[in-house]
Amino acid sequence: MTYSIVAHDPETQEWGIAVQSKFLAVGSVVPFAKAGGGAIATQSYANTAYGPEALRLLEEGKTAEETLELITKDDPERHLRQVGIIDAHGNPATYTGEGCYDWAGGMIGEHVAVQGNILVDEQTVQVMLDTFEATNGSLAERLLTALIAGQDAGGDSRGMQSAALLVVKEEGGYGGFNDRYIDLRVDDHPSPIEELKRIFRMHQLYFKPSDSGRVVLIEGTLRDELDRELTRLGYKDPQKSLHKSLTDYLHTENFEMREQDESYIDLDVLDFMKNQGC
Incomplete structure (x- = not known):
């Protein structure tokens, strides 16, 4: 009951995730990222242990595909899991267990992985991928634009409830003390993506340097x-x-x-x- 996009910007060295779901506070479950390491979205009966373990493996130098294989191979319920990963070099990987509810699947492009389950149809994932690759701007803007396009294409067949946007880069956090460049959540809202878009504009106004x-x-x-x-x-x-x-x-x-x-x-x-x- 979730769709997400995980991506990397090699020029700015940012990693990020955008996600929406008919689920309370999806931002507390799905996204994990670390600057210089990579990013992961874990969803569909999400195994939240995947997040820290994947980041550990990525920091060791494992590729996205290698990390995906290692975190899922010993999970007895891997057939219910869905995962998207971007490694330190921007290589993507996506996984959808055969037990995920229809429509479920994922696609990869250059520096991006998109996945979703309980969707209206595969157009949600395809449109998100196409939109991300065709959009200019910052990584956060591209992720958010792709998320909006995914909802417009059908989205979660059960509706909307929460959304989140996480982008990390070295010293990107407030005061430069951590890598949490953008960390925004809408935990329960009838139009969570529109609300996330509003909060993102506020974030840019408060924290982006003046033009x-x-x-x-x-x-x-x-x-x-x-x-x-x-x-x-x-x-x-x-x-x-x-x-x-x-x-x-x-x-x-x-x-x-x-x-x-x-x-x-x-x-x-x-x-x-x-x-x-x-």
Whole structure:
């Protein structure tokens, strides 16, 4: 009752997984990844021991195919399992046990593995693969676009409940202290993929560095507009400069990554302000 996509971006050295299921909190069960090692999706009566064991084998230098063989060979219920793996070099592998409920299967492409079970039909997997390979952008954007396309093509025959997006890269986590670059989950929602898409946009706004083309001088009508928004949102203090009021807003709202030199503002932040509280 799950479909997932596991992939690698060799240019950015990112590994990632996107998944959706008619299952509560699928993000707590299916995705496992480690920067420099690889990524795995374990589903269909998921054996969550596959995750840590596969990552250990991948870090030892095993290929995706070798890892798949080793984690499934001694599992008495391997006929019920479904797995997708990408190794440290981006090689893909996918496995669907003969006992998985129809429609169930998987496909591989360059640096990508897609798999699903209890699907409407095989088009979900085929469309996800085709979409990923035809889409430009970051690994996270390609994974999310493929997930959306899979749902549009049919998706889980039982419906939707939860979704998750996990992307890892070296020092990619907050403050550079771990590899958890993007780790987003929607645990229970009538439209989990759309909600995941919304949260991803928020993640990019909060944590992605500013686009230099969107950083502008605070002057003229833009200064008046910023003054109005800070006043409306309760951040304008007559005893403080406009810059200090803006800084108070940025720090309170967790926009430190979007903070600019004095007299400049990221227009993405101003756009967010204008929609805030509306």
